Amino acid sequence: MPLQAPPAIVQTQPQRPPFRLELPPTRAQRAIARVRESIATETHNGIQRGAQTRIHVHPEGTAKGTVVMYHGFTAGTWQFDLLAPLVHQAGYHVYVPRLPGHGQTDTHGIESPQGLPDGTNWERYTQFADQSFQDAADLGGPVSVLGLSVGGNVAAWVAERHPTVQKTIIYAPFLQHEHTTAQGIFNVVHQMDTLTNRHFGMLLGNLTHSWGEECRQMAANGTRPGHSWFYLVQAYGATELGRRVIANGTRAQAALQVFTTDIDDTAGFAAIRDLYNAWGSPRKSWYRYPAAEGIPHPMIHPLEDRGRNHTPLLYAMTLDALRGTPIERVNTTLVRP
Secondary structure (H helix, E strand, O other): OOOOOOOOOOOOOOOOOOOOOOOOOOHHHHHHHHHHHHHHHHHHOOOOHHHOOEEEOOOOOOOOOEEEEEOOOOOOHHHHOOHHHHHHHOOOEEEEOOOOOOOOEOOOOOEOHHHOOOOOOOHHHHHHHHHHHHHHHHHOOOEEEEEEOHHHHHHHHHHHHOOOOOEEEEEOOOOOEOOHHHHHHHHHHHHHHHHHOOOHHHHHHHOEEEOOHHHHHHHHOOOOOOOOEEEHHHHHHHHHHHHHHHHOHHHOOOEEEEEEEOOOOOEOHHHHHHHHHHOOOOOEEEEEEOHHHOOOOOOOOHHHOOOOOOHHHHHHHHHHHHHOOOOOEOOOOOOOO
8 A cells, every 4th residue: 555645734733831820020020120121221321331220139038128329429330339249248139320310421422411410400319319219129128228429418318208218328428518618609509599490500500610631531431430520500409409408307217327538628527417416316326537547538439549448448337337336436526626
């Protein structure tokens, strides 16, 4: 009997796929997805690599909590590139969001400070602060916040607004300017802004300040991502946020740890003292670097510490503060010598 060719098409019964239970994403998974989407958007929009948002997470349900780190004015998230892994290794989720307007470039890829918040819209910082807290809370566990300079203002704002924050660590918060003349001008502008619906402050919009040629070159070659210059109205906006932070200090319930340096030529000492004294929680401590040690205002990364090699100790003290150990090195009178 001759062999028959197999049919060209073989009919089979359709197979049902195995039953799989699709669980909805958890709050933590949604938060991580939001953050990663933000990072992808930053990459697409040309945000400088060292200024982009960072996130370090543990398997869900295993972290001690979440620590949010806010970088300084005109700088970037790179300022926490060494501290963030240490805090992560200590058992915390770590979230380092990019401050509003920071890290932006123009169509030629050159740094552009045009988008930084200013005196007319400084509330962009507070809106960003509330959203970043929500993202951090969704990651799981108690939230602690820390910040440098203007990032310190943002961290303090979060603690004042959200009573569940556990620890607040601020390094040289730029609440008001240390130079009497500069802050005096800002105070006059503030008074006039209250009468002109914030229009008077825009007179500062044509005045710029530069961090110098070395900083410009470092921003251009990616050594120090961020902005080497800015408009004075943007620094004024940061002090307007600081003014509100001081006024709201009594609301804070989180433990407070402050780090300052006595050679600071940017963050006003008197304003920091006012916030410290107003802080609502009795759990507060202050560590001051004396002038002889030469620690600069941007104290958190070796790139900016003037070769003092003090950051390992500062990182160790930060970890101690997160664990609940107060770090003290300050006169009881809290008066600059």
